[in-house]
Amino acid sequence: MTVDPRQLEIIADRAWPARQSGALGGWRLNASDGWSLRINACWPLGEPGRPIDEAIDAAEAFYAAHGLPVRFKLSDGAVVPANLSEHLRARGYRPTHGTLMMVGEASGMIAGAADLAVVLSDSPDPAFEAVLAASAGGNAADARERLDALARIPPPARFARLDLDGQVAALGASAIDGEWVGIFGMRTLPSHRRRGLASRVLAALLHEARLLGARRAYLQVEADNAPAIALYSGLGFVPAYGYRYWVVE
Template sequence: MIIDPRLLEPIADRAWPARETAALGGWRLKASDGWSRRINACWPLDEPGRPADEAIDAVEAFYAARGAPACFKLADGAAVPANLAEHLTARGYRPAHETLVMTGATTGDADEAVTLSATPDPAFEAVFLASAAGNAAEARERLDALGRIPAPAFFGRMDIDGQTAALGAAAVEGDWAGIFGMRTLPGHRRKGLARRILGALLDMAEGQGARRAYLQVEADNAPAIALYSGLGFAPAYCYRYWAVGA
């Protein structure tokens, strides 16, 4: 199934809210604490209402006022104007952090071992923060974003021997469900827990009317891509973050 990124990118934008947002015509500026690039970047999804270089100037001023470098999230086939990458390149911006968007059907299975809630419960929050791999500030920023996901949203966790071992979340908008925050603690990997979490989230999303699901995974994360491919997800398009000196 061919997926138009111009349809999916606005949905993905709304599903992962930043602490602060602003609009520059059809460009969406997102700012948080500076860790998660998706909520600390400009998403150029439609015409900015002014020449490209003037729009870039305005974006740079927006982030400079917040003590942050400007960053642009350019999705294949969705960035507006179409030659934006040329303008950014001329100003010293370079692409990095290639990310793959994968899509699949909301075909999952309910699982009694997966606890689902409409908001992150204390156990979910504690394990999400504990899985920070040394960066507690980034984990807190991502957890705050999860808490801002508009309803209907679902947060799933699995407990093993009384301890939460795996997590995941879903955001539903119309026909689409976005999958976020998938985490499995190191001691519980390769046990199929992520597969079960995802299956339960997809089943719940289907019950809310979603027929398709999307997720983002770093392009060099072969194990995660293999997991999602095995569950019927296929690559749809890529995006990259453009920053000076990236």
């Protein structure tokens, strides 16, 4: 599948909205509470409209004003200007948190009828929120930021949960934007892992997305998360490109 990284990055940015945003020409400045990296980073997806070091200064000032560390999200094939990493490195920034963007044909993956055991809604219900919050490892601020971001996904959004024995066992969410559907918030309770539940949740989200006109799907997974990469590869996703966050060490 041919993918334009810059186009998909713009779609992915819309799908997981920050609480506050700004712009430096084509650079997108996202700020929330500092936990989820995507909504607390600068996405340099176009010319900043000023000399590059002045643009970096302005981005640093934006995050300082919001009381957040400055981060730059540099995606392969989408960074403008292309030599931004050289300027960042000269200022003491280093890459971290390598992530893969994986894509596939939504209409061709996990074919079949809807899974009636998976409950779909257009907003996260209390049971969905409780499981997602629990997956944050006791960090209430992190959980709240992610739940707030999920609630800001533009419509049509879908939230899926799969219950077993009266308990939420797995969940996930999707953001649909034209022909693309993005998959977010995939979680399976530890006691229910390795039972194919994530695949069922994903299948339900993709089935619904196809009904809403999506034909291609994307998701983001940490580059060192081999089990997740293997799972999604087995379901038809392939790596499209990678990205890293550049931070001051």
